Amino acid sequence: MAERHCVIIGNGPAANEAALTLREKDTDLRITMIGKERVGCYRTHLLPNYIIGKTREEDLYVHPTDFYADKNIKLRLGQPVKSVDFSKHEIVLDHKEIVKYHGLIIATGGKPRIPEPFLVFSDIFLTLKTVADANAWIKKLKQIDSVLLVGGDLTSFVFADALIKMGKTVHFVLNDESFWPIRCTPEIFNQATGALSAAGVQVVPCQRLKRLAVQSENSVHVETDSVSLTVGAVGAFFGLRPDVSFLARSGLTIEAGIIVDEHLKTDFDNVYAAGDCAQVFHPELKDYWVSIGYSNAKNLGRIAALNLLGGTFEAEMAPTKIFQMDGIKFNTSWWTEF
């Protein structure tokens, strides 16, 4: 490879910020972004409004696709990565293409998290992380009148509000798994219940979903430890988990995310991770934390890019926003905003 080639795996806010930073700092660098989704970077928080028709699809996207060509950044969409061979500096794509790199930033973000007790219902749940998910909801909502939401991340609250505005009947299960990564305290539970009820949502207090049975294409029977009801669809909103399964045999250290130091560097030279997929060492806490949220991701993307180019910047410290859950510390930009 005559020219220096930096590859970014991912196409979310961290990946985009990384690519733009690389270009800003080095006009000669060859930059490739490889995303598995078939659409460009979009504003996830607008998806509920997109579903109810308040936001046009074109307004979801952060940049038009030609923006990247103008920046001399090769954007490759709909091309999942199958594996990475760090010793050979090679990325293998799902369609058996080998892409060589000099520098690599992994910014694959997260994918919907389904907690262990609910895994058996995975096929029934609808999630809302991607534009494709949103399109699936749009299609489904045309045929149903009621929805049950389980979980309790920020998206679920915005989505519940949107569904009410659409005239749908919304049931909401609040239990210990809600509000992940925040531990659901009685105080939070009461606040959330009050807010949801005021908005017209029917809160279902329960500890356990006992049974979900698909009765027809648009009818799901739900049994909890407190009530039974029939709804048109069930949505799962338990936050995100790092989307790094393609790295399982790569030799990278992965726990709740890719383990990186405070400079976002992984175990391998010239390989960085940023955004929701990274588990970052916090020098003051002497511990690792996982980032969540759009602005956090952008910040980390920028730092990873700067450090890949030789910088020694540390990931932004924001201890007041760091929460602990199941032994993992989380930096959430959205939760405090909520």
Add this chain to the structure above:
Amino acid sequence: MSIIDITVEVCGMAGDGTIAAGGLINEAMSLAGFSVLGFDSYPAEIRGFGRCVTRSRIGSSDILALADVTHVLVSLDDEQSISRVPFLSRPATVIFDNKPPGYIEEAQSLVAKLEPDTHLLGMPLHDLAVAASGTARGRNLTALGGFAAIFGASPDFFRQVITKKFKRKGEKVLASNIMSFDAGYNYAVEQFADRLQPVFVDATQTDTEKVMLSGNEAIGKAALDARLKLYFGYPITPATPIMEYLAKHLPEQGGRVVQMEDEISSIGAVLGSYYAGARAMTATSGPGFALMTELIGLGVMAEIPAVILDAQRGGPSTGLPTKTEQSDLHAAVFGGPGDSGRIVIAPTNVSECYKYTVKSFQFAEKYQSPVIVLTDFYLDNRVENVPPPSSTAGEIEDMTIGPHKDVAGSYVRFEDTASGISPRSIPGAQGFNYVATGLEHTKTGSPNYSPEVHMSMTEKRFRKLETALQDDLPKPKEFGASEEMDLGVIGWGSTFGSVLEAVNLAKQKGHRVGALKIISIFPYHRKEIKSFMAKCREILLPELNFSGQLANLIGPLHHGEIIRINEVTGVPISPATILFKIEEIIAQLASSRVHDYQN
């Protein structure tokens, strides 16, 4: 119902079954009732390496030319398909093998070169074909299955055309191909459920029952329908398929195809046959045509009919055997020594290939002249679905004007008539024998080199061409023309389709433009062409040659310089290229109007 206009390319390495796959798309979509124009490009070498590309434009209404962009690319070979990326629409759909037998480097990856808005539809073509039929040979059909499923084309039409193509190879081969197709179809239906683009399902279809023909097949069929007796030829791209077609079918109606040792003997045999009264033709391309010029002169001088098809390709010399060009016009009109006037006609589409091949025999016989039918690689090899061509008895009858029986014994073979057409007898008829010679001769055929004889006989030979022009040769036809136009665009041969599409688009944009189609290249209708030119402030003439050969020929008819588009790229001129030039000229005219006004 919606109007569709979609261009599909299949691209692969020679041996991948690319041309077969493209042909099946054409046949199936024609069967489904759509208008189709297909064109293949392939390497000059026989097999084993080189890029093959088929392009099919499929529409709800008549298709005039290949489109400028490709909406769907079916890749059977990633590395070869990379060359097609610049021609893809935004967005485009690409069907490719996402599980090839080996790994590919980024530099050889088609996917790596695509724009981010491309609809990427990866299918394990190799694996599906092997699983379905035990061999990967059917992966082209697996890809077709994917294409049919994704775009909502009925699989039954594909199965019908696959059956038609492979039936003769036996049940096993046929079943294997059907299974390969079905594997791709079922995979796409299942895997791409949320990404299907069923454009063909609700599309408006043409209601005429049509047949799929290439230009060469249309020429071959025309020759058969015209009751051709003898075909003489020597194989050469792109004319060979005519010989192959006739070799198969001509004997069925009592005719013969003779492969000669070269093109000189081919034209010699055609002249000999026609001299003896048997309808005959030959077909060749530039290098072969060059060899024929001396004997074409004999046909002119001895006033013997001959039909010569020149399927033009890139030249000069061996040139670009599998690329298209319109650069034999000068050779066709002027090739050879002396003032050897002959008739040159150039059909512009597949239907006209049929029509004017039939006519060429009548022109040759009535005017006792070599008739050169000018086609080109693009026209010969492109396929169109056209209304089934046929001819009436009147259209194929022998037009020879024979001598009156009363002149037996005093027959004057080269009688100087008002029309320039002399009565022609067939040797052997008692009292009507004559000598045909390449020497200048008197009315009776005796060699004579006197100035008076040469002057009068040359004038007579050209006079009959004028008669042909007045009585029979197809007149130029105007399209969308008005009495006052800013720009007139003249087209001939295979380029005319692009001209007409560009002019139609320009008119939709409100421009004052019109088109003129010229089929009779020589002699040409001066009055009609001049009349069209007089209505236009400027004249544009696009052609696939470097020197502007038709523009050179008819240029003196125009009051100013003809504006030219001359391309020798080996590929057809696109409607977009012509439209771009039209708009550029219109803009210049508008700015000169402003300038004139200000002054």
